[in-house]
Amino acid sequence: MTEPQGGADPKVFQTTALQDGDEWVINGEKWFSSNARYASFLIAMVVTDPDNPPYQQQSMFLVPSDTDGLEIIRNVGLGYESEADDHGSHAYVRYDNVRVPKENLLGPRGGGFIVAQTRLGGGRIHHAMRTSGRVQRIFDMMCERAISRTTQGELLSKKQMVQEMIADSWLEMEMFRLLVLRTAWRIDKYQDYKKVRKDISGVKAAMPGVYRNIATRALQIHGSLGVSWEMPFTKEVMESFHMGLADGPTEVHKVQVARRVLD
Amino acid sequence: MTEPQGGADPKVFQTTALQDGDEWVINGEKWFSSNARYASFLIAMVVTDPDNPPYQQQSMFLVPSDTDGLEIIRNVGLGYESEADDHGSHAYVRYDNVRVPKENLLGPRGGGFIVAQTRLGGGRIHHAMRTSGRVQRIFDMMCERAISRTTQGELLSKKQMVQEMIADSWLEMEMFRLLVLRTAWRIDKYQDYKKVRKDISGVKAAMPGVYRNIATRALQIHGSLGVSWEMPFTKEVMESFHMGLADGPTEVHKVQVARRVLD
Amino acid sequence: MTEPQGGADPKVFQTTALQDGDEWVINGEKWFSSNARYASFLIAMVVTDPDNPPYQQQSMFLVPSDTDGLEIIRNVGLGYESEADDHGSHAYVRYDNVRVPKENLLGPRGGGFIVAQTRLGGGRIHHAMRTSGRVQRIFDMMCERAISRTTQGELLSKKQMVQEMIADSWLEMEMFRLLVLRTAWRIDKYQDYKKVRKDISGVKAAMPGVYRNIATRALQIHGSLGVSWEMPFTKEVMESFHMGLADGPTEVHKVQVARRVLD
Amino acid sequence: MTEPQGGADPKVFQTTALQDGDEWVINGEKWFSSNARYASFLIAMVVTDPDNPPYQQQSMFLVPSDTDGLEIIRNVGLGYESEADDHGSHAYVRYDNVRVPKENLLGPRGGGFIVAQTRLGGGRIHHAMRTSGRVQRIFDMMCERAISRTTQGELLSKKQMVQEMIADSWLEMEMFRLLVLRTAWRIDKYQDYKKVRKDISGVKAAMPGVYRNIATRALQIHGSLGVSWEMPFTKEVMESFHMGLADGPTEVHKVQVARRVLD
Numbered sequence A, B, C, D: 001m002t003e004p005q006g007g008a009d010p011k012v013f014q015t016t017a018l019q020d021g022d023e024w025v026i027n028g029e030k031w032f033s034s035n036a037r038y039a040s041f042l043i044a045m046v047v048t049d050p051d052n053p054p055y056q057q058q059s060m061f062l063v064p065s066d067t068d069g070l071e072i073i074r075n076v077g078l079g080y081e082s083e084a085d086d087h088g089s090h091a092y093v094r095y096d097n098v099r100v101p102k103e104n105l106l107g108p109r110g111g112g113f114i115v116a117q118t119r120l121g122g123g124r125i126h127h128a129m130r131t132s133g134r135v136q137r138i139f140d141m142m143c144e145r146a147i148s149r150t151t152q153g154e155l156l157s158k159k160q161m162v163q164e165m166i167a168d169s170w171l172e173m174e175m176f177r178l179l180v181l182r183t184a185w186r187i188d189k190y191q192d193y194k195k196v197r198k199d200i201s202g203v204k205a206a207m208p209g210v211y212r213n214i215a216t217r218a219l220q221i222h223g224s225l226g227v228s229w230e231m232p233f234t235k236e237v238m239e240s241f242h243m244g245l246a247d248g249p250t251e252v253h254k255v256q257v258a259r260r261v262l263d
Ligand SMILES: Cc1cc2nc3c(=O)[nH]c(=O)nc-3n(C[C@H](O)[C@H](O)[C@H](O)COP(=O)(O)OP(=O)(O)OC[C@H]3O[C@@H](n4cnc5c(N)ncnc54)[C@H](O)[C@@H]3O)c2cc1C
Pocket: A001, A002, A003, A004, A005, A006, A007, A008, A009, A031, A032, A033, A034, A241, A242, A245, A246, A247, A248, A249, A250, A251, A252, D149, D151, D152, D156, D159, D161, D162, D220, D221, D222, D223, D224, D225, D227
């Protein structure tokens, strides 16, 4: 979906597909296609019907990775590894007259958004569930450290600043988990994306902050060990940033929550 | 319970009762006894057994308001009303050789703490429930304002800074309510104060922040009207501070949460 | 300036003045005119030239309080005092065919904004200076309490949560004061409002948060005494809200800072 | 200085040196010795006088890297690079009967702390100056992005949530820089470490938060590009964590600030 010029707003996408007989011809560039280098096919969201209303202009296509004209410009990596390492896994992809048979249209023509929203709804709550579990693990490590490390004659767990970090983390973790559970329950109950959009955007918007706060505190309580590659905390903090961007930036989801609340 | 020299730590209480025949003789001072001026009896927590272990030294007594030697030194008010207004309702009370019959002992001798904890457990969750309702009302007012007030050519609800306040408030309100509900459910389920101490202290510690944040944002969105006496927001902000002190300061409850988590 | 329908955006003001011979005739309503009940004249900002560009439509007039047609609808109070107390000092004023001689025009016709901005620039830095001093006083009280109150066998000043409140407050107070000082120095140096707009809006936007944080912590450290009318903290917290509204809401000043930075 | 069992509290250090004729014999382990693998000598802080008062027990020694008995157990890396990469630069070092001539004693015997504090004072303000510069650069990148990226029909710089990030960042950056400058000025003026301890600890304690906040916002505004290795933001966020640990954790410096304020 995402293109070099923007991802948060699908209305800026410019990759197009023109019908030519039984084929579609795709032209444009996509950015941050996760794991494209390992995939045997890509899913591309492209403008097929520019004259439709904004949210009905795009369609989704399956594009086999070995199709002529499909090229990975480079594989971008996350974080601060050096480019030399060459294990970037988010592809910057060029589509240059890429031809796919018309059977490769995924869902209805002009229905790209609906397909995307449906998948992303599930994706977002799934991210939140995974985050909930990872946060629990980070929290457990923080607690273990607090009751095993001594400074100035007593355990870290006796220091009020550490106690506050643990109490705040426990509260944020528990409240977030309850919100995730209620949202999952509502998804099951209503079976209607429209009725849970507020909940899903809410969970998505709350997630990166909770995740980052708790990972940051766990890192800090571990001291120099915490920033070293012997512990997972820097990776977890980075992951919390990804959760604030993948499937839409936090800002966009907050706007969504406000809109749904005020509807 | 609270005395001029401290309330958060019951170990600093100095009011004593000495047994004299069939009576107890109470001496000391109590501070911030809510509504004492209107009450027909007070409940006093006093040291009866100074040689017991710390948490078994105190007992509770019923003290009829018209008992000789019982005096309200002054009725302290909340907030910034002037003293002239004279509607302070938190009494600074002196017990000067106040005699009560031994039947007025409430619960077992030396059992003041247990009685207090039991009552306060219920009191704290009750505060949280009430807060949950008030926060909902404040939140509704904030939303109403956002969709009815215009500035710079559009409704406040179109401004992203306002949207963010609404989204953040909704999330904090919902997550807090879920925590309150789970805590209430656990109280019912376990019927055992020890098993829910962490939950109750957690709810107590989370409450003032959520309450204050949402009341503050509602006040701000209402502009000058919001700080005027025509709206309830300044009162609500003040109330949020009370919730961070009455039945124990937030700091003490955070320490409790950390301890229970690490047990 | 402020009217019932809005204050943050002067473009919504609707009070008008029409020239009639040697007089101007003013019609409309003003809201939150501070101390109007005690004043011998008011200053009104009114639309005189509706066909000019937006920021040149309004002019300022001196209006003697005893002019016919000038009426205080009610005197609105701050905070949660009861209306019965009747010491509200922010007037809701009606101008009903109020006639003033043309000499009462303050500054150039259509120059209301320029006059207002100039006065408000000075007003805002003045608020910040006063706030700086009040924050220092609150901070001193917080420290005094920390080194004189005992709980759980030691002074509050030995508790890390209290130490953190003191350290954070000291840092916020000092950094804010330095920003105020630099801004004042720049005002003196440049003698040009345009060159210091960013600084003034920055100080104005930072002020309520610093003020509120420190007043809130001082209140909390004082416990029940802190929320009582025997201490100034609730008043100070309220005042911090006023500082986030009077002379323009924080949101508007943040937008200004961003704009000037990006210019 | 730092040892596996602790770094924040120098009183836990256990590496010892015993005098043997004209030599000192060092035994123990050190952790996180930056760049030890590239150094031609190390500086070790070791217990020489265990019977002295706590802060006079340790001394500093120069230890040439090729001395017998000196061994790097492993080179620990920062962040989430894989260990395979083998460019960790913080050494876990073992001293096993390492002998150095008595001339290698650095400063007075038992004066390790004083030497360390003096160096660290300078080190801390130096970190703060460097941070100030890096933050300016990050801030500039954030601004550049805001005025060059379009979403939903307008520049990011027109979105209030982005404006708020820019305004808050500008304020934090400017206020922090002013604090650094005043501290540097006081260091020059007083030439007395004791008179500037509060200022130095204050700057040290404020630094990681300001740094992290601004780096986090810059990252977020850059979207997926911001978390990629094509931009420096993840590295900067990590660096902000280092600034909260190297030369003492934030918690310890906050305690220091509070102590000095209350003195
Ligand atoms: C780990 C990871 C994996 C990803 N995998 C994929 C993938 O497999 N396929 C794919 O197509 N994409 C993928 N993405 C991209 C993701 O969908 C985009 O990053 C996201 O949609 C934001 O788009 P952008 O990066 O172009 O940022 P932009 O759209 O340029 O937005 C940048 C920033 O501007 C601000 N902003 C944007 N819009 C608004 C607004 N309306 N109001 C206020 N502020 C705003 C936000 O701070 C935002 O972060 C992935 C991203 C990450 C981090």
